[in-house]
Amino acid sequence: MSDRLTAGAGVLMASLSGLFGIARLWPIPTGRHRTPRIPGQLARQRFVHCPACRVETTATIHGSALLCAQGHTILGGTK
Numbered sequence: 001m002s003d004r005l006t007a008g009a010g011v012l013m014a015s016l017s018g019l020f021g022i023a024r025l026w027p028i029p030t031g032r033h034r035t036p037r038i039p040g041q042l043a044r045q046r047f048v049h050c051p052a053c054r055v056e057t058t059a060t061i062h063g064s065a066l067l068c069a070q071g072h073t074i075l076g077g078t079k
Contacts, residue, residue: 048074 050068
């Protein structure tokens, strides 16, 4: 092997090692990007499973009614 090829491989390995080191410190996404309670928030929210949307989504609590982000009423969600 030539010295130029060996140096290039060394630089490539060092940069990849640095990238993997940074990636290990990156925060792992949980899918829950909203805080439980935002200061000044008028309506309370929580995560629930919406049968109509077929996903776990945020829902707004309006008294005894629980509405998903798309407006579907979730039965039994206030328990």
